[in-house]
Amino acid sequence: LALGCGVPAYPPAVSRVVGGEDARPYSWPWQASLQYLSSGEWYHTCGGTLIATNWVMTAAHCISSSRQYRVLLGKYNLAAEEEGSVAASPEKIIVHEKWNSYSVSNGYDIALIKLTEHVTLSDKIELACLPPEQNILSSNTPCYVTGWGRLQTNGALPDELQQGLLLVVGYATCSRPSWWGSTVKTNMVCAGGDGITSSCNGDSGGPLNCQSTDGSWEVHGIVSFGSSLGCNYYRKPSVFTRVSAFNSWIQEV
Template sequence: MGCERRLFLTAALLAVFLCSDAITGGREAEAHSRPYMASLQVADGGRMKHECGGFLVADQWVMSAAHCFLSGSDGRKVVLGAHSLSEPEDSKQTFDIVEVFSHPDFSTSNYDNDIALVKLDRPIVASDAVKSLKFQRDQGADPDTDQEVNTAGWGSLNNLGSRPDKLQELVIAVMNRVRCGRSDYYGKKFTKNMLCAASTRSDTCDGDSGGPLLYNGLAVGITSNGGKKCGSSRKPGLYTTISHYSQWIDKTMTQ
């Protein structure tokens, strides 16, 4: 086989891999158009590195995923008002974490009850780039199958781990619950506290965990599995259904 033909086949195989298992449906968000977005960062040598997403729900509270804090909150900070992770922006506000409240029934085996509330060291200074997001209460209507939802994050752009510097956003659709619970999808790991959503070659990925899933302008879900095989048709993104936790949220945020 000639060198030219081998190069062509290699390029073709790489293209198939990227197109079948990568986030291809996202786009860069308009700067600061999602002022509730939080970047949860961890110390990495002499700098801070984005690890998970989150979203501001009150002046001193960020909602995120419990699995983002399996190793605790030491050395972590919360950045609000960011569009670019690396560029200096006057809109950025950086906070220490006073305490993380993960749901007491969070399961590491299937990520059931994957919700956490992060208390910041001080209230935010509200601005056009930093505002809280309302979330679905237990009396609200969650999205049905095939309804469009949207999300955002600084997570990986593909399964090779390429990370964006600027916030990306994505429109996807809620998938049928029976389908997501099939043995060739998630099986018994898919619980009543989750919803799954994706579209062809469009999905959340590693690093998007903790970010919000929005429906009609409200946060209805929290990115939970932020996939290890992003964009796979049999492993759509899983999201924690926020409306199932109204009482726990209210009780926790009084602390």
């Protein structure tokens, strides 16, 4: 059913809507919800990306050694019971060895979650494609950030999966002093910065989805950080871990 990777059974409604919008249900079928247990209830904390039938990629800053996690796949509305969705348990979680939680701007904000068992792929659960190693997106490439993160700074958390169109900002621009300066590194991707659309709290760990020339979707970024001033701040684009800088690390794990 799933054609390799990155080809959803329900293609996303790619529009040029400014600001986030409800995604078409199940159109980002590699999107995961990473949840933690607290007083008997599960809470969404981060996004993730299904990259193999038993591996989910997320951000290192989403992982706390003291928490118990589960991964939901095949979800659209987190508040609803949905047929075909799966709750998977982590067998182990591998955080990049160079990650330093006191210095997010060092990069290496990547972690892999190995699931206890393989999930069965379906029209609602499919694998993402990874970009070619060291592939760099050109400026203004249109990509979509997806997640269940806040709808605005300090805003409400949505139940339905959101998508937001972001244009890639090249490293030369993003590292200018008036943008992110030296905070951004070459192993990161910047996207957005128009002051209107961005990732926000709760999107962390989720994918930056970019369509390749053959029409399939590649996950080029992992939501890492944004401005402490607020989510959609002018000249403070969302910053992502650049997946193509970590192909070999992902394969070695």
